[in-house]
Amino acid sequence: MSENTLTDDPLRSLLRDPGRKTVARKMLREALDAKPTTLTYMGFKAKIPAPSATQKIAILSSFTIETIAPFLEVESFLAQWRAEPTFIQYSNWLNTLHNPASLGESNAVVLLLHGEAVLPWDSTSADDAVGLLDAAIQSFRDQSSLPLFIGLIAEPPESQAMGLGNRAYQGRGALIQRINQCIAGHAARLANVHCLDIPEWARVHGDTWYDRTGYLANMTLISHRALPALARGIARNVGCLFKPRRKxxxxxxxxxxxxxxxxxxxxxxxxxxxxxxxxxxxxxxxxxxxxxxxxxxxxxxxxxxxxxxxxxxxxxxxxxxxxxxxxxxxxxxxxxxxxxxxxxxxxxxxxxxxxxxxxxxxxxxxxxxxxxxxxxxxxxxxxxxxxxxxxxxxxxxxxxxxxxxxQARAASYHSENQRKSVRARSHDLGDFLAGLDLHLEIRPIVAASADRAHQLLAKTNQFNLSLTRPTPDEVQALMQDGERLFGATLKDRFGEYGIIAIMELRDATDTLDIASLVISCRALGRQVEEALIRFAINQAERRCCSALGATFRHGPRNQQVTAFLERIGFRKITESSERTDYTLNPQDLQAPLLRHITVDAPEMESITS
Amino acid sequence: MTPDNLTEQLKMLFATVLELPVDRITPELCPDNCAEWDSLRHIHLVSAIDETFEVTLTFEQQIEIMTFDLAIDVVTEALNGASAE
The missing domain is CATH 3.40.50.1000 (HAD superfamily/HAD-like)
Known part of the structure; x- marks a missing residue:
């Protein structure tokens, strides 16, 4: 037909140019929006390149919806993924939710229901429908970890004539609303269960959403004129699983x-x-x-x-x-x-x-x-x-x-920008640090911070004293002691850095050993290093140890730790190609006074000089 | 619309929906001699006729389209009915 031939050849070659995918999708979008008909979609379906990989989408539906397939294939292409829909229909949707093993090959499941599938026409209560859906959704989730997208139920608006503005709280409209709240509740509570806001899509689309003849004749509830919008909604929602969001x-x-x-x-x-x-x-x-x-x-x-x-x-x-x-x-x-x-x-x-x-x-x-x-x-x-x-x-x-x-991303970039700007305006490092209003809180690692402790110990390569990489279970074991594993949280006037350092302290005879010390590179140069050593000295005194010990293990990228230790007064005891043992007598500490950072640590009134 | 125009337009429509070359669309084309013409494509054919010719076929007309030739008759009848109104 003429609408296809107009954009035919240039678009076909554009669609096959991997460097110009974004432009090609935009042109295709415009062509479809200009004439969103069955023929347009069928025509473009033949033109888009064959997919290198597809996502199998199982569509469970209480009405006939297979006709959406070509629309979904084109719309998923536009949403930067490729759908391969399979359809499970009528009463099977309920059995399948209770026995999802048959969906093993699928990548995601879409459930589309119409009102009468769960709420008979003469119902006066939504209790049975809610109970049925509660059990089915929970049963599915207990047996399957597949992402589940559930369409909220939309009904043709005939009951408006019998309630007008009261539909939301009276009669069938209110019952459907209660069922939809049940679905939304599952989506909010269960991992990987999501709602498709079909009533909203139907409202935006307008009167031609429903096909009354089709529904009564062969269960095709949704008009062919609405299939582009329904396919687009499904493609965009489900596609969030398969494509990265622009940032x-x-x-x-x-x-x-x-x-x-x-x-x-x-x-x-x-x-x-x-x-x-x-x-x-x-x-x-x-x-x-x-x-x-x-x-x-x-x-x-x-x-x-x-x-x-x-x-x-x-x-x-x-x-x-x-x-x-x-x-x-x-x-x-x-x-x-x-x-x-x-x-x-x-x-x-x-x-x-x-x-x-x-x-x-x-x-x-x-x-x-x-x-x-x-x-x-x-x-x-x-x-x-x-x-x-x-x-x-x-x-x-x-x-x-x-x-x-x-939610924190923009704020985090913003904080870093502000720090850069203070740095650019500052005459020297002291000025810069003074302008930040740094605050360090040192606390024993507890259950809530154990994951972060493991992550920092596992990932830090540069400021890492001993390069020990404990497993999550080992972190848990160290945490049980209560006086061995500490985490430091940093914030300044521009925002929070979160937990940026982990220190493991181990009692030895007359010496308190720093068994691990890692500091995130985001926090270096903020006097966090010095503050942690002062904290360790304080702990040594409290535990009646006369010195601090530290064993540095040589790695490809952690040389700055040995330079730091020697700068603040640690003395080498033994040295090999693999490790250097250090000791520090607290009186020999060369660290500058902590003028620019306040430290809040257990059993220390303040270690800020 | 002349009968020739209508036939040509319908041929293009069938070819696009059934994903067949236009020369495969013969008057005798029907679900029995065309594997591509299944019940699902039949619904797509009816949708495409609705959108292209701006006529809403009755359910009876929809199931009357048993061959390509009959499709021409049904659409002609529907268009005449629409213009009679």
Whole structure:
């Protein structure tokens, strides 16, 4: 048909060019959105390259849904994975949840139910349905660790006529809602169980979601006109298991974060407003970017402007929802934007294939896309009300759940940036350290910190005294003593570093041996090393030991430890090619006073001099 | 739409949905002589006819499409019915 031949050959060859996958997907997306029909999907299904690997998706459904297969194959390609759907239907969905062994070959399971499958038309209570689903989902999880995606139940809206606004709390609508809450509860409680928000997809799609004739004639509940949207929703959600999330959004400023050009219109002349169109469109977009940052996406600026002009907007326009410091890197200059992206990729230590670049200018977008095909480029267009949809259309930022690390990521980059900036402004190291307001807390390792202790001992190569690598069980055993294994947590005025050092102290005759000492390289040069030695001396005195001992084991990358020990007064006793034994008489300590770090440690009022 | 146009358009439609070359779409083509034309593809054919010709076939019309020739008749009838309204 004509809609296929228009984009046929260039797209077919583009789809096979591994360097231009992002561009090809974007073109395919536009073609499908322009005409989301069965023929368009069937036509493109024949054009996309054969997959090198597929993910087997078992679709358990209470209604006929096999017709979704070609749609899912195309949409999963667009979501950067390849679905190989298999279908298990009608009453078998329940048996399969109770006996999931038959799904052994699958990579994920999707469960799609319609209301009458669990709630007969004349039901007056959802109790039976909830009980049935509770048992089935729990039974599945007890026997299988496969990811399970459960579609929330959506029903055709005929009952609206019998309840209008009361559907949510009265009648069948309320019962369905209770069942959906049960499903959502499982998703929140059980690992690897997720919801598909089908009622929301149906609402957005509109009246043609359901096929009433099809349902009554052959159980095809979902209209063919809705299959693209259903397939897309499934592909994006399930795809989160199989593809990495992009990590950085590089955003333009003029006509992207605010209306107008600050260099020409001035800070007072640009368009920004919390409640007046079109300025409200830009503020709404900024608010979404702030939320995106809270989910672990780093925001960076890529703008052609004078930096002072741009910064003035952040400083003087209270309508701005984003602050200058919310950006983990900034390039506000007259250099080409592709070069800026390359620089920021190096600065953040993140590959360009984890970048999304968004700009209102089609020219800038085209230039970046041409120079850096691995970057996901989003042309925001001219209407700020559309920016949000355009930004999220590619699914680059899709994620099933936000982890604690995600939430902390932007803050952690931000803290490091602020430290760098203090460092750059400081005249010397003392100045820099004084500006950080460092605080070190030393505590015995307990169950909650044992994993981190094991991780640090296992992974630290540079500041590692003895290179001992205890197993998790050995860490547990050391922890039981209560006075042997200590962890140090560092924070400064820009944020927390977490546990950054582990020290194992072992009583020997008249000597307290430092059996292990590891410090994360993020915390070096902050007087943490000296503070830990002072803590060990304090422990030695408390345990009536007259000296500290330390055995250094030579490794390929830990020479800085021996240099440190000798600098602060440790004396060599014996030396071989493998190890050097040291001792320190506390009176010989050469460590500088701890002027810039406060230390909080057990049974020590303060070891800050 | 002339009858020739309709036939050609339907041929392209069948070829795309059944993943066959256009010259395989003969008047006699039916599920019995075409392995690709299974019950699932039949639903896709009906969907594609609905979207392409903007006609909603009744359930009875849907199951009447037992050969390619009959598909032409059904679509012609549906289009005439639509224009009569």
């Amino acid at each position: 950085v959004l590089a955003i333009d400023l003029d006509n992207s974060l605010w209306g107008g050009v600050v260099g020409e219109d001035g800070t007072d002349g640009i368009v920004l407003s919390p409640d007046k169109w079109p300025g409200a469109g830009f503020v709404a977009f900024q608010r979404v970017l702030a939320q995106l940052r809270d989910t672990g996406i780093l925001l960076v600026i890529n703008s052609k402007n004078n930096e002072a002009d741009a910064q003035a907007v952040f400083q003087t326009r209270p309508e701005m929802a984003l602050a200058w410091d919310d950006f983990s890197a900034r390039r506000v200059n007259w250099q080409d934007k592709a070069s800026n992206l390359v620089e920021m990729s190096e600065e953040l230590g993140l590959g360009l294939d984890s970048f999304v670049f968004a700009d209102d200018s089609p020219v800038e977008c085209a230039l970046v896309q041409e120079a850096l095909p691995m970057v996901d480029v989003v042309e925001l267009g001219k209407n700020p009300a559309e920016f949000i949809d355009r930004l999220f259309a590619s699914g680059a930022f899709d994620t099933l759940a936000i982890s604690r690390e995600d």
